[in-house]
Amino acid sequence: MATLSNCFQPLKFSPKRHRFNSTSLFTRRCSVSATINQSKLDILLDSVKWDDKGLAVAIAQHVDTGAVLMQGFANRDALASTISSKKATFYSRSRSKLWTKGETSMNYINICDVFLDCDKDSILYLGKPDGPSCHTGSETCYYTSVFDSLHSSQAEGSKLAMTTLQSLEATILQRKAEISESSTAKPSWTRRLLLDNKLLCSKIREEADELCRTLEDSEEAPQTASEMADVLYHAMVLLSVRGVTMEEVLTVLRKRFSRSGIEEKRSRKLEGS
Incomplete structure (x- = not known):
């Protein structure tokens, strides 16, 4: 059998082409917004341990690849907006206003779910990006390896996490x-x-x-x-x-989460007939 011992080597980032509109591939869980119970939402927002400025760290993660896309801050309104709009929304400390990721670039992060950590003082936006999440054009904002920087006199800062x-x-x-x-x-x-x-x-x-x-x-x-x-x-x-990516495969798998495997197989037979 072939071994994989020589397969993993640090790689430099090269932009991947986006083959289709990710929004059209969402599962029911990611794309259908249920009516939000305002009282339950208020209780949830009250449970977050906002800091003395009314903020909490908000991290966006790719629902299929697991990649950490970016980090920002959210306040009560930003979290409420994210939940209702299904678009990752943050609070800009420099501009003192809400901003939705993608509002200028159109590279939205389409939210599938939102998680609070065990202490309820940080927020995880789990979603599917429409394009690069970093303003530099990188897929994520995390592309500078600390270990590379420590072990190299000229860290290139172009290796994705x-x-x-x-x-x-x-x-x-x-x-x-x-x-x-x-x-x-x-x-x-x-x-x-x-x-x-x-x-x-x-x-x-x-x-x-x-x-x-x-x-x-x-x-x-x-x-x-x-x-x-x-x-x-x-x-x-x-x-x-x-020419197929693992992200495409994982997207197909996620689409199947919301339906019975027997039902899914039956629909494929009908489509092929």
């Missing part, structure tokens, strides 16, 4: 780019898979079978995790070949 799946996807994309950039690039298993569809498909089938065998043969849980990692890696290489 990525989740594990994002890092793997970015590495695969880098290998894909290297194929056309250089014929003398160091050999890698990922590039070999990218160039050989038959080999790639055979490996996915092989790894999927080995994953199933961990169940059939009652193997230890760590072995199941290892085999699943291999399946996921090879499947993500196939996604790269097809």
Whole structure:
């Protein structure tokens, strides 16, 4: 089996193209606004531990990738506006007014849910961005690694704070780019898979079978995790070949949360008939 030991390398950010309107892909949970009970909303707003200026930290997180998009401050009105409008809204301390992310750039953060931490003194906006969340054009405002800064005399400040799946996807994309950039690039298993569809498909089938065998043969849980990692890696290489992102896959999965799996499969059969 292929190993993943050489697959993860720090990557520099390159803007990803947005393939379609994310708003149209929201689940019922993200797009349908229920009537808000004002008394319940007031109780919720009263429960937040606002600081002496009436503010609390508000952090926006990507609902599909888990990426932390940005951080700002919210007051009572900003949180109420976010809940009612389903658009991430903050309070500007410099301008002393509310502002909705995307009101000038149109890169709104469409809210799926809002969470308070255990102490109720910070707020998490969980949502789907329409575009880059940082005013610099970066996908998130977090692209400067402290460790890189400490270990390098010239920190470039252009590496996104990525989740594990994002890092793997970015590495695969880098290998894909290297194929056309250089014929003398160091050999890698990922590039070999990218160039050989038959080999790639055979490996996915092989790894999927080995994953199933961990169940059939009652193997230890760590072995199941290892085999699943291999399946996921090879499947993500196939996604790269097809030009499909993990974010698109996760969006499809999220769309299915609000309906029965049996119902969803039945609808796919009807659509194909």
